[in-house]
Amino acid sequence: MADLLMCEPTMLYNILNQEIKHSRLAETNYLYLLDVRSKREYNESHIITAQRMKKKDNDYVIPQSMDLECVKYCIVYDGKTNALDVNFEVREKDSDSEDDEVSYVMGSAVLCARILAEFTRHPVYILDGGYECFSAHYHFFRTQKIFSMPQLDSSQCHHSMAYHIFLSDCRQVQEASLQGTDISTEKKEDVSELDAFEPYPIEVVPGEVYLGTVKQACNPQMHKDLKIKAHVNVGLETTPYFQGDTCRLLQISVTDSPEEDLFSSFRHTSHFMDAHVERRSVILVFSTRGISRSCTVMLAYLMHRNRESLKRSWTPGPLPPPAYLTDDKTRPTGQRD
Known part of the structure; x- marks a missing residue:
């Protein structure tokens, strides 16, 4: 069991x-x-x-x-x-x-x-x-919608969610035929909805700090839903938000290369994020795909915030490249176990 x-x-x-x-x-x-x-x-x-x-x-x-x-x-x-x-x-x-x-x-x-x-x-x-x-x-x-599984092939359509969709469709078709309406267009939209679903940024500190991608950082609906008020941009791309506002945008202009120096930015980044957390201002940390540079900066912040080692702060999730995960040299300045 x-x-x-x-x-x-x-x-x-x-x-x-x-x-x-x-x-x-x-x-x-x-x-x-x-x-x-x-x-x-x-x-x-x-x-x-x-x-x-x-x-x-x-x-x-x-x-x-x-x-x-x-x-x-x-x-x-x-x-x-x-x-x-x-x-x-x-x-x-x-x-x-x-x-x-x-x-x-x-x-x-x-x-x-x-x-x-x-x-x-x-x-x-x-x-x-x-x-x-x-x-x-x-x-x-x-x-109120039942999401379909658009990537299933015909041999897998017996799976429960697809079966649930099939039954739901049958009921709606029957109701539509009684009402004399055409639901073909509506169902085409419903069938593709899960495939078109755009994941939101990962919540690292509940209600305070999120980790995401450039695409998510440009999405106005996600900003509204998560109430994002500040950005830490770990890359060269730009977004429409907070341009020229150094109080709400911290730009760390580095490429996705193990040779880049992220260590020197850890202290400033941690203090920037601390200031926004204290003001209950939600922060989004992001890079191109949200899996290397931004994740490394996030790990450094968690070590600073929780006063923990790299090993204790590193939990399963999007991981930095191995070159960024060298011993405790990545500990932010002033950090102690």
């Missing part, structure tokens, strides 16, 4: 925003995000890519198409469960509800996770605080 672990909202946010060449959400065995709330709540709004777990005789039913053994992340959420040993609270049934299932205010995610843990070798995560907590922090990741 796999372990049950709590998943912080920041962890799920970062899982949703991983990319290589394309968003990793399009990979069939990357993430199963399961919503165990009522059908009414799910239809009103859910987290992007989430599938609703159904019940039969008040027991959760795992779709045969769901390959739990191979999935990397399996995350379950309900309304607001925030602990593994939560006290189960049964929700009173609405008089006008057509749903006969027993619904829990808290604890249903744990019940479902225990069942899923029997079929997977990886940990099953329960979203800490559930939908209520996640949507409060990341309201822009709420949706």
